[in-house]
Amino acid sequence: MRTLESEHQMEKIKDHAPHTKPIPVTVLSGYLGAGKTTILNHVLNNRQGLRVAVIVNDLSEVNIDAELIRDGGGLSRTTETLVEMSNGCICCTLREDLLRETQRLAMEGRFDYILIESTGVGEPVPVAQTFTYVDEELGIDLSAVCRLDTMVTVVDAYRFWHDFASGETLMDRSQEAHEHDTREVVDLLIDQIEFCDVLVLNKCDLVGEAELAHLEGVLRKLQPRARLIRAESGKVNPSDIMGTSLFDFETASASAGWQRELDKPSHTPETEEYGIGSFVYERVRPFHPSRLMDWMSSWPEEVVRAKGIMWLATRNDFGQSISQAGPSIQFGPSGYWVAALPEAEKNEILSEEPELREVWHPRHGDRINKVVFIGIELDRQRLTDSLDACLLTEEEMALDWQSFEDDLPNAEAV
Numbered sequence: 300m301r302t303l304e305s306e307h308q309m310e311k312i313k314d315h316a317p318h319t320k321p322i323p324v325t326v327l328s329g330y331l332g333a334g335k336t337t338i339l340n341h342v343l344n345n346r347q348g349l350r351v352a353v354i355v356n357d358l359s360e361v362n363i364d365a366e367l368i369r370d371g372g373g374l375s376r377t378t379e380t381l382v383e384m385s386n387g388c389i390c391c392t393l394r395e396d397l398l399r400e401t402q403r404l405a406m407e408g409r410f411d412y413i414l415i416e417s418t419g420v421g422e423p424v425p426v427a428q429t430f431t432y433v434d435e436e437l438g439i440d441l442s443a444v445c446r447l448d449t450m451v452t453v454v455d456a457y458r459f460w461h462d463f464a465s466g467e468t469l470m471d472r473s474q475e476a477h478e479h480d481t482r483e484v485v486d487l488l489i490d491q492i493e494f495c496d497v498l499v500l501n502k503c504d505l506v507g508e509a510e511l512a513h514l515e516g517v518l519r520k521l522q523p524r525a526r527l528i529r530a531e532s533g534k535v536n537p538s539d540i541m542g543t544s545l546f547d548f549e550t551a552s553a554s555a556g557w558q559r560e561l562d563k564p565s566h567t568p569e570t571e572e573y574g575i576g577s578f579v580y581e582r583v584r585p586f587h588p589s590r591l592m593d594w595m596s597s598w599p600e601e602v603v604r605a606k607g608i609m610w611l612a613t614r615n616d617f618g619q620s621i622s623q624a625g626p627s628i629q630f631g632p633s634g635y636w637v638a639a640l641p642e643a644e645k646n647e648i649l650s651e652e653p654e655l656r657e658v659w660h661p662r663h664g665d666r667i668n669k670v671v672f673i674g675i676e677l678d679r680q681r682l683t684d685s686l687d688a689c690l691l692t693e694e695e696m697a698l699d700w701q702s703f704e705d706d707l708p709n710a711e712a713v
């Protein structure tokens with residue numbers, strides 16, 4: 300059944316007359332060594348006659364993955380193309396090259412499909428954006444010649460928790476994309492997981508069933524929309540990652556587990572598989588900066604991911620963004636509260652946004668603490684109580700809020 304469906308899907312791709320219809324594109328992301336090249340080779344060896352062009356991006360000068368694909372025997376030398384993009388990352392320094400090369404391949408008119416392997420330290424959002432906007436400077440509109448079909452993220456089932464908890468930066472591992480790259484490994488893992496249509500959990504041969512099921516539960520919570528596929532040695536059905544038509548920029552941008560949780564009208568707790576749960580902390584009262592700082596420095600270990608907006612008494616005009624994944628915590632100003640804007644501007648926004656009017660507080664406007672916590676065996680009551688203890692007390696509410704000590708980070712957070 301699956302094979303027939305899969306053949307049908309691949310036939311449908313071939314039916315796209317390459318000269319008239321935009322060529323579908325799949326992008327493979329995933330941290331270094333997760334198995335992207337292995338999957339690519341497997342798919343190329345099982346591509347059922349599709350004419351595929353491949354773009355392989357490598358940070359180093361020598362494009363090892365390109366060599367592996369050439370040696371993997373998946374591509375026919377005469378009819379297919381392997382484009383190597385080395386010495387940079389297609390999500391930043393080589394973005395222009397990606398635009399030009401993809402356009403060139405699409406316009407050649409001899410391919411049914413384009414497969415792109417991103418570097419392990421690449422972020423999927425900017426790569427996907429490349430397909431959705433018109434580059435005025437270069438005069439390239441990729442959407443006219445190709446169509447982003449599927450964003451795939453490969454996760455290494457064996458290394459995941461190790462990388463997640465390592466607390467290391469890419470620089471610590473000499474894996475930085477450029478000299479000012481200060482990203483943490485865990486933030487990259489999360490960015491890749493939260494923005495995709497298909498999650499391939501690879502290297503399942505190296506992990507026991509119970510651990511796999513648990514990891515799947517966590518991934519589903521972090522990314523509820525994506526299709527989740529287990530794989531060993533990159534063996535996925537090509538139709539799982541090609542011709543799915545799953546990609547849509549806006550949908551993908553709103554598909555992270557925390558986002559979905561925030562967007563829900565009510566936050567009733569759901570049944571928890573393997574103890575993996577989430578909840579939203581919501582209070583219309585500002586935090587005391589030094590108590591919040593103490594709270595953050597002993598961050599509860601059971602929280603895997605937290606994201607949201609915080610209201611700090613000492614920064615009454617700006618909402619503060621909080622984004623945590625494992626040991627990485629990013630905190631800083633994210634934008635003006637509407638309530639802090641000049642009267643005319645505030646009224647204009649309020650007249651245009653009925654949803655905002657609905658939640659508007661008579662005294663504090665849109666100022667609020669709203670944070671999603673995703674974790675394992677979360678003790679909601681304890682978390683709630685400990686956060687409540689960081690809010691201003693009745694007495695403090697009547698004091699001058701600027702008099703409180705504030706040593707929290709003040710740089711813009713992600």
Ligand SMILES: Nc1nc2c(ncn2[C@@H]2O[C@H](COP(=O)(O)OP(=O)(O)OP(=O)(O)O)[C@@H](O)[C@H]2O)c(=O)[nH]1
Binds near residue numbers: 335419
């Ligand atoms: N045990 C096991 N090893 C695997 C599996 N998939 C891939 N590997 C091995 O893992 C290593 C890394 O695989 P690659 O496919 O090169 O990973 P990648 O994501 O392309 O790596 P980078 O290009 O460095 O980002 C290779 O030695 C593969 O043979 C798997 O499912 N199980």
